């Protein structure tokens with residue numbers, strides 16, 4: 001599903017603040033040139049190594065953002081561009097500085113949705129004041145560290161880096177990556193009913209087609225009522241079938257058991273959702289009891305098909321499956337959830353095709369912190385229809401991870 005990659009961490013700040021010295025501390029060796037000449041590091045430099053207690057990482061050391069002159073300005077542009085490359089930024093500050101240089105960097109991190117931490121370096125010379133700590137620890141900042149590279153161990157910094165790097169930093173995601181190979185045939189079952197938008201396919205379907213082509217696979221797109229005849233007539237054995245979640249049962253009956261079958265929604269859940277948590281959360285449907293509240297999170301506010309599935313179908317299916325009297329709330333778009341998240345016994349997130357991975361993970365963060373079980377639209381539908389194991393199997397190597405006890 002994804003290619004392993006090393007998380008990228010960038011060091012930013014004014015010249016001479018000790019960015020390169022911090023790189024060396026983290027690497028536990030002299031990988032970067034350090035000197036008291038302001039402007040030692042000129043271009044962004046990538047250093048790939050293993051941080052003890054953390055693992056492999058790519059550190060990007062940059063030129064100071066307060067560089068001057070014609071050449072200096074060019075360096076600053078390069079430094080700012082490097083923000084795009086990093087999964088986490090470390091802003092290195094000394095002497096309680098908090099002026100334009102720092103503010104502009106923070107603004108750029110926020111604009112690019114890049115998590116950042118702040119290191120107050122050279123604290124052996126000047127300690128940060130409480131006022132400074134309070135001032136810099138604004139929304140979006142994942143934490144501050146009082147540090148010096150002379151005699152401080154980097155352990156606390158490494159722990160903060162670990163905590164602040166998003167999961168997405170460890171992989172380059174591909175929707176179908178590990179599921180299909182060169183020349184494989186993928187069957188995409190897409191109902192064209194009244195809920196289908198006029199004259200086009202919906203985003204997850206388009207994304208799946210594109211991803212299959214990127215993986216040099218061959219796509220066959222057909223409606224659910226054509227599947228039986230097609231398989232019989234063509235003698236083609238697809239490597240994978242992907243169906244719209246709403247016709248899971250029909251697809252399950254039509255697609256021979258030796259062909260992996262999943263849904264667009266589960267594909268997306270695995271691609272950009274919190275899949276491991278969804279796997280843990282889905283079987284919690286069985287624990288729902290009379291009076292429990294279920295929250296359905298829809299990421300878009302305009303899609304009629306999702307609207308109906310979130311507001312009508314999923315509640316109906318869950319109620320039928322559990323036989324319990326449950327309360328359902330639907331929150332659309334990125335609207336605020338009015339009730340405290342702890343009021344909910346289960347959260348069901350849609351495929352989130354309209355929002356970014358970062359937005360989705362931010363949105364689910366609170367639920368995760370409050371230990372409220374989370375699942376996904378497609379996984380819920382598969383679960384209550386009794387085809388969950390088959391639907392998630394393509395993504396799960398070890399069957400135990402699926403939580404088959406309930407089956």
Ligand SMILES: Nc1nc2c(ncn2[C@@H]2O[C@H](COP(=O)(O)OP(=O)(O)OP(=O)(O)O)[C@@H](O)[C@H]2O)c(=O)[nH]1
Nearest residue numbers: 015016017018019020021035039040041122148149
């Ligand atoms: N006292 C003290 N000096 C430090 C500390 N960290 C770095 N230095 C010194 O500060 C100077 C600049 O350090 P560098 O690591 O080169 O700083 P930099 O931010 O990479 O600088 P540029 O590459 O010029 O932007 C060097 O002389 C370091 O030895 C620290 O925590 N305390």
Ligand SMILES: [Mg+2]
Nearest residue numbers: 019020040041
């Ligand atoms: Mg440097």
